[in-house]
Amino acid sequence: MEGEKTKATVRNKEKSKQRFLDAVGELLLAQGFSALKVNDIAATAGLDKKLIYKYFGGKDALIDEYIRSLDFWSNVKKENAPQEIADGGREFSKQMLLKQFDYINTNAEFRKIILWGLTESREPLKRVADEREAIGEELLIHITDPYFGKEAEMYRAVMALLISGNYYLNMYAGVNGKTFCGIDMTTTKGKEQIKKAMAIVVDLLYDHVTG
Amino acid sequence: MEGEKTKATVRNKEKSKQRFLDAVGELLLAQGFSALKVNDIAATAGLDKKLIYKYFGGKDALIDEYIRSLDFWSNVKKENAPQEIADGGREFSKQMLLKQFDYINTNAEFRKIILWGLTESREPLKRVADEREAIGEELLIHITDPYFGKEAEMYRAVMALLISGNYYLNMYAGVNGKTFCGIDMTTTKGKEQIKKAMAIVVDLLYDHVTG
DNA sequence: ATACAAAGTCACTAAATAGTGATAATTATA
C-alpha cells in the first residue's frame, strides 16, 4: 500500500481521529468504498489501526462517522428560503438544476456517496437521501406545488427525472463509457448540452401550465 | 455459506460451465457484485472451485464471460427498424421510454449490471454501454435528428436525461430511500407518475419544435 | 523526578479468500 503519511508529530486524540476520517475520504475518492480496509485506512492516516477500534469502536463505526461528517446540503439550505418568487419558481428551478449539475460534476466525493447509496443500505447514507428529500420538499411544497396545482405531481416527477438524470450522467462519465445518447459527458460541450436541456424542459413545463 | 445446489448427476463440461455462469447470476442478484467470491460461486454451482480455473481461467474470466453472456438489447433491436414513422418519432420515443421503464423496473439483473457499470471499469461492462449507444444511434440518426434539425442535440440531451433518470430512479428505489422529490418509487402510483412525466416531456418537446 | 494516564505501536491470532497439486471417480473407447 502506498500513500502513507508522515507520522503525527504530537499526540492528540482529536487530531488523530480527524486523520482517520480524512483517510477514509481520501481512500474513498481514490479507490471507492470497496477499498475501505482498516489496514489501508490506518496506513493512509499514518497511525496504528488499533486506534480505530479504540476511538471509533471499529471500521464500520469510523466509516459511518465519516459519512455523517459530510454536509452536502448546507449551502443549499441558505439559498432556499429567501428570494422573490414571482414566477412560480421558474427561475429558481432552473438555477437550482444548473447549480446542482456543477456541484455534482465538480464534487467527486458527492458522486461517490450517491453511488454508494445505490449500492449499500447504511444508516448514514439513508440520512443523506432523507436530507435531500427534506430540502427538496421546501421548494416543492411552498413554491411549485401551489403554482402547478393539480399538475404538481407531474412537475415533481419531471424534476425527479431531471435531478436523478443529473446524478446518473455525472456518475456515468468516464467509467465504462463517455457518451450517453451521443452526448459526450466528458466534454464541456456535452455538459452544456445537458444543462441547456434541463433549462428548456423547465421552461416548457412552465409555459405548458401558463398557456 | 448457504445456497449450495444438489450435486451434478452427470459429468458434463458444458453443463458445468453453465452452472458456474448461472451461479454468478444468482449471487449477483442476491448479494451484488461485491459478493462474487470463488468459494461462494463454486458452492452455489454445487461444483468444486478448481473447475473455475480449469474451465474459465479464473474468477475474473468467469465473471467476464457471465456479463458477455447477457443480452439486454436483443429484443430492442427487433422493434427498431420497422414501424411507420410519420410523426418524427414522437410515439416511438414515448413507447421506447415506457417500455424501457418497465424493463428496468422488472429486470433486477439489468439494474445490477447498470449499477456495476457505474462502479467498476471492466471490458464487458463497457460493451453493454457501447451496445446501448449503438442501438440508440439508430433511432436518433434516422428518425429524430432529421426531424429536430438544429434542435437535434437538445432532443438528444433531453432523452439522455430521461433515460438516465429512468435508470437512476429504478436503482434508487428501496435501497436507502423510497421517495425522490416526494415520488414514492416503490409504489405503482409513483412509477406511473414517472412514466406519465416522461411522455409529457416528449410531447412538449415535439410540440415545441412543431409549433 | 516520578508516577500516572493517555496516546500510540507491535506482534500476534483468527477468519476469509484465492489459488493449486495430487488424486479419485466417471465416461468413452479400443
Add this chain to the structure above:
DNA sequence: TATAATTATCACTATTTAGTGACTTTGTAT
C-alpha cells in the same frame, strides 16, 4: 473389460483482512 481421457474432488498453501493483548512512548500533575 481394460485403459485412456475427462470430469470432479480434496486437502493443502498463500495472501489478505479484521481484530486484539501486551507493550512502549509521551505529556502532565504532583
